[in-house]
Amino acid sequence: MGTNIGTSVTNTLVAMTQAGERSTFRRAFAGATVHDFFNWLSVLVLLPLEVASGYLYVVTELIIESFNIQSGEAPDLLNVITDVLTEAIIQLDESVIGGIATGDPEARNKSMIKEWCQTYTNAVRRHHLFVDVNLSDLAVGLILLVLSLLVLCSCLVCIVKLLNSMLKGQVALVIKKILNTGEQFHTLDIQSAE
Structure with missing residues (x-):
């Protein structure tokens, strides 16, 4: 549930990197919003179920027992x-x-x-x-915070650029072919019904 909330922030940041191009930004932000709603709705559903039944605790306990982890030891x-x-x-x-x-x-x-x-x-x-x-501990902490945010943002920009370049080549043609196939069948159904 925590990762769902965390990725909501991350995908909104990724969408913000597309602010330079209006149409791309609109699609990126729409996708991020849909993803955010999915993440928040899953938390709103799973959290009350966990509070009421404790099923996540039981499942997690079974998984940990299957790893044979000694107490206080993490893999x-x-x-x-x-x-x-x-x-x-x-x-x-x-x-x-x-x-x-x-x-x-x-x-x-x-x-x-x-x-x-x-x-x-x-x-x-x-x-x-x-x-x-x-430097004081506070100054070092602030320097590390700024550096980590710069690294995070630059990695997110690189991921977006990589995905963007992948979706402009052969992968884009395959996606268009798959998406248009559904429209062609729908068009054929309408024509045959007339």
Whole structure:
């Protein structure tokens, strides 16, 4: 349900990237609106059903039991790829985060950004992008927020351009042929009825 709400925002952002061409923007925004309504309606249907019956909890519990996951352990799917890039950009001190979460007053005055960390194979210092930067945690967080939004928007624009180029070639001809086939049969039915 959370991903449905999240993709509602994403497809609206993708539609906004087509604002330069009026007809393309109209179609893109119409498609995004239909998709948004589907996502929101599915949440409005599934959430009350889950509250009333708890069926999603039961199904999820069965799926987790089938994976034989030990308690507190999550399978690493994309983390294997994303952790390498994330650790090259920034590394956080989990003890400071834990101290802030538990209300430790000393932890509030410490920086959450690690100054250095040790690799598991040897004691060589491994740096990240913000290791020697004299910025506050808030400033680093805002920089990372802006960078992540830029990356997100540029990826969405690239996806739209890629899909646009795909739909202008042979795929467009196939789609037109399939869509026009239905109209031809409909026209034949009308002519035969006369």
